Amino acid sequence: MTRQLPYAQMQDVFRRFHAVEPEPKGELEHVNAFTLLVAVALSAQATDAGVNKATRGLFAIADTPAKMLALGEEGLIAHIKTIGLFRNKAKNVIRLSQILIEQFGGQVPSSRAALQSLPGVGRKTANVVLNMWFHHPAQAVDTHIFRIGNRTGICPGRDVETVERAIEDNVPVEWQRHAHHWLILHGRYICTARKPRCGDCLIRDICLYEEKTP
Structure with missing residues (x-):
């Protein structure tokens, strides 16, 4: 199992995500x-x-x-x-x-x-x-979050519920509202499944993944 990032590094990860995208949005269109x-x-x-x-x-x-x-x-x-x-x-x-x-x-x-x-x-x-919709800090764990949670050490777990709990337990509370959106977008566009774009990753120096791409 991937090691869990310590608190200080978790703070740094989400500060960086926030600096780039302060209000991340889901990509599904809706009106209510x-x-x-x-x-x-x-x-x-x-x-x-x-x-x-x-x-x-x-x-x-x-x-x-x-x-x-x-x-x-x-x-x-x-x-x-x-x-x-x-x-x-x-x-x-x-x-x-x-x-x-x-x-x-x-x-x-x-x-x-x-x-x-x-x-x-x-x-x-x-x-x-x-x-x-209700602005509750609930964590919706999809395949992207499960992958990068274990790959990076942000929220490791053997199944989606364990990863969900790892986010709730380890991500500083001030970042939990948007945590799953930052992680989904990072997994969808940067930390991709087959060939992660480590060269473009803003948390490359913190991430615990050992097989980083150039």
Whole structure:
């Protein structure tokens, strides 16, 4: 297991991330809490760019649970058929829209347990919504964060929940609100899976990865 960076170096890592991008943003397009929830649910095993392309037209006509329910499963499929697993995702979105109306007054709940009770909403999706919409320092661990967490020593762990806990336990609290966005973007564009761009990395001198590229 990769060693955990000590506190002083963790502070330095996130100071550098903050200096470059003080307010990192998620790349999924949305107009309210409901469209964010739907976009994140659709993004499983799909790219943000692909989801955005599909949802621009969708959210123009169905930006509430009631409108989504009125659109119906087949109407939703017509918009998202370019996204992987679109039939199952459409079924889940229609079902969660119904549940939001029946159990939550048409509003997206702000608790992790309530969010995870919705069809197609796992812990990662719930954490994204809690972080991006409700500004809770929830940590949504995806493949990028899992990879660089272990590679760099920022948040090592054997599985996504361990990595999530490592962020919560070891990242200084003042950086936790945006921690997962900084890490996702770093993993997506710099610390890539096959050939990390170590020469362009702003934390190269701190990172514990031994096989750095030129």
